[in-house]
Amino acid sequence: GAGVSQSPRYKVAKRGQDVALRCDPISGHVSLFWYQQALGQGPEFLTYFQNEAQLDKSGLPSDRFFAERPEGSVSTLKIQRTQQEDSAVYLCASSDKMDRFTEAFFGQGTRLTVV
């Protein structure tokens, strides 16, 4: 596709449920970022991939959060045993640059609501 695609757009999860959020980056983009955006806040960095290598996961808030990009294209962000504080919009971005961040293209995000 022409842009970064994220699915699902909306997800409602019961507390304690596991969820998986998918990101399809722009074809050929080597860098992929996940961000978490709480209501009324700016995006907060979660993790960064260069191809299939996860080079930085310093922003993941707990060990319940796990991300992978096994073939260097599609990425999945998994949250285990969801909590109410996990409710946020999860943004994925990709870039054709090899450095950590230049101008990246963002998807529309997945809005996660934990009830």
Added chain:
Amino acid sequence: AQSVAQPEDQVNVAEGNPLTVKCTYSVSGNPYLFWYVQYPNRGLQFLLKYITGDNLVKGSYGFEAEFNKSQTSFHLKKPSALVSDSALYFCAVRGFASGGSYIPTFGRGTSLIVHP
């Protein structure tokens, strides 16, 4: 640690008037600065960036931003606002290799409302 401040939660301006959305930053070493815009139900869209060179940077949709090192600011400007410019604007900063984090830090965002 690097940080970004967007002191205004909301900016109101009349269509046709100039607009300014403020951003100040803190980072070790030289900054790498960005502005992004977020329209309702749309992803963040890149507007412009400053790396080095001219302090006035021109970007998409007629926007520009002025880098001021002494005031550590990177205000977003447009000479004549359009109603369609109404959106949420985010400033972001990252450091270069010699200092600061490679990963950008975003501000909280400023809601721009342009009145007809």
